[in-house]
Amino acid sequence: MKHLKIAVLALLLIASYSNANAQDKENPWMLTFGTNAIDISTASDATSGYFGSYKFDGNNVNVIPWLSRVSVARYIGKGFGLELAGAMNKVDRPWGAGSDVTFFGLDLNVKYDLNNAFGQTGWFDPFLYAGLGENWVGAENGLGLNLGAGFNAWISDNVGINFTSGYKKVNTPVDFKMFQHSLGLTWKFGNKDNDGDGVNNKDDKCPEVAGLAEFGGCPDTDIDNDGVMDCCDKCPEVAGLAEFKGCPDTDGDGVQDSKDKCPEVAGLKTLHGCPDTDGDGVADGDDACIDVPGPKGNSGCPYKDTDEDGVIDIIDRCVEVPGPASNEGCPEIFVDQETVNEAAKGINFDTGKSAIRPEVATILDNVADILKQNQNLQFRFSIEGHTDSTGSAARNMDLSNARANAVKTYLVNKGVSANRLTTKGFGQTSPIDSNATKEGRFNNRRVEINEVK
Known part of the structure; x- marks a missing residue:
């Protein structure tokens, strides 16, 4: 026994220096010769433990020290292989009474190399297996289920030590369970x-x-x-x-021609070998402004700022009128009051009436256009009605309100938001001309439009 231990240790030491790998497509065949031991679960196991007493007296563990197991395996792929194994032994009779009987098993197993899942481990080659087999016990025979594990310790590229341990459940006239262990020398071959x-x-x-x-x-x-x-x-x-x-790499830019979208013009690796003259990250072939940097979203061109207020046109609510970014590029102060005053000249009415005269409609159309301009949309306006001194003061107050509301209605119909407009009547209290003349009274019958501050 001492000599056997020394021999096994020596073989493992040799294996530790080996770089051999598992059975694979380059060495698809594996042949193993060795000895086997069988432990059948019998009544005696109830007191001596499932694996027996280890006295090797034929009572529990049965070992044949000479060649008693042979297997041949073929690698299939992806870590899987098929193994055909035959073994013989003498075992405790699983049923009845009597002396030991001869056991012979022929198994077909599917093996899986764990190195395929966890990576190559050099000399150490663990595996799992499962399969079916026909088993002859004395004069009886039956089908068995096999499950087990083992490892190969490779001494060289093709030769190693095999250890296998497995469980069998055998279906004979009396079903029984057993463990089978084997130790042998394995050889893989078939390299081409x-x-x-x-x-x-x-x-x-x-x-x-x-x-x-x-x-x-x-x-x-x-x-x-x-x-x-x-x-x-x-x-x-x-x-x-x-x-x-x-x-x-024709253009010498470090991008080989097969991957270079511009193989004859030196460029950048980040742009698949194409140049970027203005350095904006947009390849020249896709850049509409090749000499001026600009974002990719604008085809490599800088965003336009028509009014040069620092707010680019695509986010400037008042493209042609300067204004701060805080006000979306629109002016914070209404700068068109004089323009409105000029456009609103001539909003006059007939005596005692609030109807919009034809010539006044044209004036109001121009006023509406001014109020709807982007830079003016943020401002609110007061529409203020006036009369001359003809009639009573009370009547003139109502008339001035009616004139203011008539102008508001017209502007709203032209697209000016109603919530931007307020109305107020002043009656005859704020004349701008003499009520003693016909012309003066005409000028006083008016509507004015002013920003609400």
């Missing part, structure tokens, strides 16, 4: 060399073309004379750069 150059496919950079080992299995040729051997040249017939695996 398609081009016959002595370099295995897994290490051959040119697996279909014969070459030299010093060039990774590729031939010593460089058709385009760019210093990149054809074996590693992605563009073998066009001279290129090593940093681009032999592919060209």
Whole structure:
């Protein structure tokens, strides 16, 4: 037993220096030879523990020290493989009384390499398996379910030590459960060399073309004379750069031609090899103002500010009239009062009437246009009605209010918001001319429009 421990430790020490990987598509076959031990759950297990007394007296754990288990496995892909395994042993009789009986099992298992899920671990190669098998126990036989785990400890690229431990539930005239453990030597093989150059496919950079080992299995040729051997040249017939695996960068901007949207004009990597003359982050080909920086959202052109008030036109509510940004580019003070006064000259009425005269309608149309201009929309206005001295003061007060309301109604119908307009009548109290003459009384029968401050 002491010598066996020393041998196992020596093999594990050797395995710790190995860089071998698991069974894979380059070594798809695996052959394993070894010995196995079986522990069948019997009545004696109730007092000695499920795994038995370990006295190796045939009572609980049964071991055949010579070759007693053989398996062959084939890698399928993505970590999965199929294994066909056969084993023989002598076991406690699972039913009835009597001496030990011969056991023989033939199993077909699906194996999964855990390195495929967690990454390669070098020499250590753990796996899980599940499958079905036919089991012969003495003169009886039955189908069994297999579940288990194990690992391979690789000594070299192709040779390793295999340990497997599994659970079986066997369906014979009397169902029983058992554990089967095995230790053996495993060998993986099947590596190919398609081009016959002595370099295995897994290490051959040119697996279909014969070459030299010093060039990774590729031939010593460089058709385009760019210093990149054809074996590693992605563009073998066009001279290129090593940093681009032999592919060209015609304009020398650090972007290889296959990824360069402007392969003949040096540009920026961030713009896929295209230039940006004004440095605004918009490639020249997409920039409507190639020499003046501007945002991408405006096709590389600066936003216009017609009134030069520092508020760009797209957010300036008064594009042609300067005003602070705090007021959306519109003036905070009404600057068009004189314009309104001038436009409103001539809003006069016939004696005793509040109807809008035809010539006054034209005047009011111009006034409405002024009040609706963007820079004036924030201001409110008072429409003030007046009369001459004809008639009673009370009658003239009502008439002045009617004239003011008539003008308001007209302006509202022309699109001026009603909440911006107020009306007030002054009657005959505020004449601007003499009531002693016909012309003076005409001038007094008027409406004025003023900003409400």
